[in-house]
Amino acid sequence: MVPLSSTDLVAQAHGLLGRTLHGHGVTVRLTEVEAYAGPDDPASHAATRTPRSEIMYGAPGRLYVYRSYGLHHCANVVTGPSGHAAAVLLRAGEVVDGLDLARQRRGVVDDDARLARGPGNLASALGLTLADNGADLDGDDAPRLGPPGGPGRPVVTGPRVGVASAADVPWRFWLEGETTVSAYRRNPRAPGGPGALRP
DNA sequence: TAGGCGATGACCT
DNA sequence: GGTCATCGCCTAC
Structure with missing residues (x-):
């Protein structure tokens, strides 16, 4: 097994910001992600x-x-490498293609910034379900990731949303000034002090 | 096999 | 800011 340093994982998460993800008829530009280090x-x-x-x-x-x-x-x-179980949670994005379909799936027509704000809404807008679990994002079929590119604007770092353990680990990353980024909410079960795990 | 919990989101006050 | 819906997964027994 090849150890994956936290800096590599952070780099992987940063690399996803600003990148497009093509779902089932909808494309989003990722604006907010969270890193998870594995075991x-x-x-x-x-x-x-x-x-x-x-x-x-x-x-x-x-x-x-x-x-x-x-x-x-x-x-x-999944950012790997195999056996390490590192992954990046997709928390929010801006719908850049398939707007009508995304609005239809979400039932939101008045505020496009809300279409893919929050991980549940992002998956909903893209039409992602358990059937997509394990899909190869580098393949030809949806869902697939667009080509790598720079985030396009400064990246802001903060604590992860909603987690009960290691709630203070600053592995949430989003693009500065993006209206599609979800609000921070701490898990009520999370201890008040600093988390034990630090990158 | 049963019970508890959760990487959430929407609505209400 | 607080509450609740709702069900797949995990753990304990």
Whole structure:
């Protein structure tokens, strides 16, 4: 196994900002992501290796989709390498193509910035479901990632949203000034003090 | 097999 | 700011 340093993971997360993700008829430009380090990260689903999290232990460049609170789907990009289970949660994006379809899926017509704000909404706008779990993002079929490119504007760093463990690890990254970025909300179960895990 | 919990989001006050 | 809907997954027994 090749150890993945936190700086590499941060670089992977930064690399996804500003990049496009093509879903089922909808394309978004990623504006907010969160990094999860794998078995060493108590906030990651990969902290316990189970059939659900197994996809994160596989090859990088694949999509990990899970259902949260019985209502929403959340999408991650496995950043690997194989066996390390590092992944980046896609939290928000700007819909740049397929606006009508995204509005139809989300039922939002008055504020395009809300179409893909929040991981559940992002997955919904893209039409991502559990059926997309394990999809190869470098393949020809949707979902797939667009070509790498710079974020285009300064990247802001902050603590991760909603996690009960390691809530203070500043592995949430978003593009400065983007209206599509979701609001910060701390998990009520998270301890008040600084987290034990620091990059 | 049953019970508890969660990387959420929308609505209400 | 607070509450609640809702169900797949994990763990304990």
